[in-house]
Amino acid sequence: MSRVRCVVFNAALGVLDYRVPAGMDVEPGSVVVAPLGPRQIMGVVWDEGRLPGADFPESKLRPLLAVMPVPPLAAPLRRLIEWCADYYMAPLSSVARMALSSGAALRGGGTLTEYRLTGAEPARLTPQRKAAIEKLEGQQGTIRELAAIASVSDAVLRGMAGAGLLEAVQVDSDRPFPHADPDFATPTLSDDQQAAADQFVDAVRAEAFAPFLLDGVTGSGKTEAYCEAIAECLRKGRQVLVLLPEIALTETFLARFEARFGAPPVTWHSSLKSSERRRAWRAVAGGTAQVVIGARSALFLPFAKLGLIVVDEAHEISFKQDDGVRYNARDVAVMRARFEGVPVILASATPALESLQMAENGTYTRVVMADRFGGATMPEVSILNLTEHPPERGRWLAPPLVEALKDRLAKGEQSLLFLNRRGYAPLTLCRHCGYRFKCANCSAWLVEHRLSRRLACHHCGHEQPTPDKCPECGQPDCLVACGPGVERIADEVAEILPQARVAIVTSDTLTSPAKAAEFVAMAQGGAIDVIVGTQLVTKGYHFPELTLVGVVDADMGLEGGDLRAAERTYQQVAQVAGRAGRASKPGEVLIQTRHPTAAVIAALASGDRDAFYAAETEARRSAGAPPFGRWAAIIVSSEDEAEARTAAREIGATAPRLPDLAVLGPAPAPLSLLRGRYRYRLLVNARRSSEVQRVIREWLEPLRFPQGVRVGVDIDPYSFV
Numbered sequence: 182m183s184r185v186r187c188v189v190f191n192a193a194l195g196v197l198d199y200r201v202p203a204g205m206d207v208e209p210g211s212v213v214v215a216p217l218g219p220r221q222i223m224g225v226v227w228d229e230g231r232l233p234g235a236d237f238p239e240s241k242l243r244p245l246l247a248v249m250p251v252p253p254l255a256a257p258l259r260r261l262i263e264w265c266a267d268y269y270m271a272p273l274s275s276v277a278r279m280a281l282s283s284g285a286a287l288r289g290g291g292t293l294t295e296y297r298l299t300g301a302e303p304a305r306l307t308p309q310r311k312a313a314i315e316k317l318e319g320q321q322g323t324i325r326e327l328a329a330i331a332s333v334s335d336a337v338l339r340g341m342a343g344a345g346l347l348e349a350v351q352v353d354s355d356r357p358f359p360h361a362d363p364d365f366a367t368p369t370l371s372d373d374q375q376a377a378a379d380q381f382v383d384a385v386r387a388e389a390f391a392p393f394l395l396d397g398v399t400g401s402g403k404t405e406a407y408c409e410a411i412a413e414c415l416r417k418g419r420q421v422l423v424l425l426p427e428i429a430l431t432e433t434f435l436a437r438f439e440a441r442f443g444a445p446p447v448t449w450h451s452s453l454k455s456s457e458r459r460r461a462w463r464a465v466a467g468g469t470a471q472v473v474i475g476a477r478s479a480l481f482l483p484f485a486k487l488g489l490i491v492v493d494e495a496h497e498i499s500f501k502q503d504d505g506v507r508y509n510a511r512d513v514a515v516m517r518a519r520f521e522g523v524p525v526i527l528a529s530a531t532p533a534l535e536s537l538q539m540a541e542n543g544t545y546t547r548v549v550m551a552d553r554f555g556g557a558t559m560p561e562v563s564i565l566n567l568t569e570h571p572p573e574r575g576r577w578l579a580p581p582l583v584e585a586l587k588d589r590l591a592k593g594e595q596s597l598l599f600l601n602r603r604g605y606a607p608l609t610l611c612r613h614c615g616y617r618f619k620c621a622n623c624s625a626w627l628v629e630h631r632l633s634r635r636l637a638c639h640h641c642g643h644e645q646p647t648p649d650k651c652p653e654c655g656q657p658d659c660l661v662a663c664g665p666g667v668e669r670i671a672d673e674v675a676e677i678l679p680q681a682r683v684a685i686v687t688s689d690t691l692t693s694p695a696k697a698a699e700f701v702a703m704a705q706g707g708a709i710d711v712i713v714g715t716q717l718v719t720k721g722y723h724f725p726e727l728t729l730v731g732v733v734d735a736d737m738g739l740e741g742g743d744l745r746a747a748e749r750t751y752q753q754v755a756q757v758a759g760r761a762g763r764a765s766k767p768g769e770v771l772i773q774t775r776h777p778t779a780a781v782i783a784a785l786a787s788g789d790r791d792a793f794y795a796a797e798t799e800a801r802r803s804a805g806a807p808p809f810g811r812w813a814a815i816i817v818s819s820e821d822e823a824e825a826r827t828a829a830r831e832i833g834a835t836a837p838r839l840p841d842l843a844v845l846g847p848a849p850a851p852l853s854l855l856r857g858r859y860r861y862r863l864l865v866n867a868r869r870s871s872e873v874q875r876v877i878r879e880w881l882e883p884l885r886f887p888q889g890v891r892v893g894v895d896i897d898p899y900s901f902v
Contacts (some may be wrong), residue, residue, distance in 0.1 A: 420484050
């Protein structure tokens with residue numbers, strides 16, 4: 182091979198050809214360093230003939246500089262990268278970069294220097310050093326990593342090392358992970374679990390692509406069933422990938438996995454330190470990482486011998502990435518399994534309608550687990566009509582729910598209150614002049630977080646201290662919180678039940694797997710009486726003493742015109758309801774609503790999931806919505822509103838007129854200003870059989886816009902803001 186075509190990590194350049202110097206050994210998938218002008222750039226050698234490009238004479242090609250000491254990206258992963266770039270209309274280099282997500286791992290093995298506290302008594306203790314010592318107890322990492330944990334500068338920690346408060350430790354960057362034993366603690370399965378496990382084990386043994394939809398009620402023991410397939414993979418020396426939608430669920434799964442297999446799995450998520458990412462990436466690429474549990478980005482890890490993929494809570498919206506490469510990890514997992522020739526299990530108590538339709542038409546094998554494990558029964562669900570049972574003035578919990586909370590506290594049982602709204606209140610205004618606190622960068626209200634005394638935008642991250650007076654009229658003590666968030670509900674519980682121990686569970690409080698583990702230990706140890714949480718507590722947790730679930734506002738998710746609003750509301754409420762009565766004690770669910778006759782509320786009350794999904798399916802069919810039609814969103818943005826509007830109108834004016842495709846818009850996006858950029862949106866609705874990506878490419882490619890205008894395409898959008 183004297184010349185190669187490389188995917189270089191610069192989206193504007195596409196692909197470039199290079200000459201292979203004499204004596205350099207490269208093959209498709211090799212990670213290389215190549216020259217680009219006076220700079221050096223990373224790239225991946227691609228298969229000959231698969232990528233378009235100009236064929237320059239070999240004499241004009243510059244030589245590659247080096248081959249990185251890592252295994253080449255395997256052909257199945259390269260096919261996945263091509264598919265993702267084509268389907269989601271993303272630059273090939275942006276997708277390929279996700280497979281090389283640890284730059285440090287590409288430099289090879291060796292040792293690195295980490296630091297930890299020595300325990301020595303400091304002769305002189307500054308406030309910064311004192312704070313660092315408190316936060317670094319039990320921590321080990323590089324100076325930069327520890328500085329981030331302790332919220333101090335690198336210089337402070339280097340000074341502590343010089344003073345003998347930190348000691349250097351040499352660490353093997355490629356030290357092996359603990360070995361999992363498939364027969365460490367073999368469980369006794371129920372008949373439903375065993376039947377499901379047998380199908381999965383047979384598929385692992387067959388070593389062929391086989392997509393499964395594991396449809397089991399909450400508490401049915403889905404994890405134990407697919408763990409038998411994991412065990413079979415371990416026996417065969419193959420690797421396993423398990424995807425979870427939330428980092429907060431990692432610690433719960435780790436504990437269950439270690440109890441079953443005698444060792445923790447390898448983890449992959451955004452909270453890992455760079456040294457941990459390096460070690461995990463190299464173990465995956467080298468084939469020594471047996472089981473990886475991770476967030477959606479783990480899908481692009483370079484597995485050496487993948488044998489099984491599991492997507493737990495496969496219905497979750499957080500599997501869809503809404504920036505960068507806008508992919509859906511659930512669907513990409515199926516495609517990776519197809520390219521790898523391995524089974525994939527989509528597990529959920531409330532599957533996405535698209536997944537159910539794939540099972541209906543025979544594309545997926547549906548495996549049903551209809552009963553809870555160990556004789557536990559499904560909770561009794563009751564609807565609280567807020568027009569008949571209004572909360573007391575200034576409160577948000579209806580009297581029947583308050584009485585149920587008091588009853589559970591008296592019995593020593595736990596309760597959970599669900600409201601999918603972080604903070605104390607979604608809107609703060611001045612009662613004197615009517616001023617409303619709005620984000621400076623987005624068309625969104627600032628959310629009051631009373632625990633941390635701040636106003637925050639949940640879209641761009643902007644924060645500001647809560648003022649003592651109105652910034653508009655200057656009046657003191659005039660700010661009013663409008664509407665409830667979880668913090669406000671927690672305050673109400675504290676007023677009603679002053680002796681109750683209350684925990685607030687949101688992404689603001691469970692900011693790391695370690696904090697999630699602390700919460701789980703407290704709840705399971707009986708140190709919490711009432712949990713108040715967002716969607717973070719709707720899945721994955723098993724608390725035997727939790728017997729009451731109260732849904733504070735079941736109507737909230739139905740607002741906004743999202744085509745999946747009813748389905749998403751059903752999934753969230755059904756999942757949180759499934760936290761009640763998972764052991765021997767019966768559970769009760771009280772759902773507060775002002776629309777008790779709404780189809781989704783009636784379905785939750787009756788427990789008739791199939792009837793709800795059937796009605797939702799027919800509504801989607803008649804509207805040509807997924808899974809019977811296809812949606813794509815074209816998002817136009819600019820810091821100049823007129824510029825964004827003009828570009829959007831030009832796109833709309835040149836829209837193709839085809840019988841199987843309809844274009845809606847342009848119109849201002851529901852969130853018309855986001856992170857300082859004005860946004861307009863067009864929606865494309867097409868028949869299932871249409872080549873919507875080809876149509877959009879041919880539509881947009883001839884158009885030229887000012888440099889400040891960005892045009893993004895979201896295939897199969899989940900967010901409509």
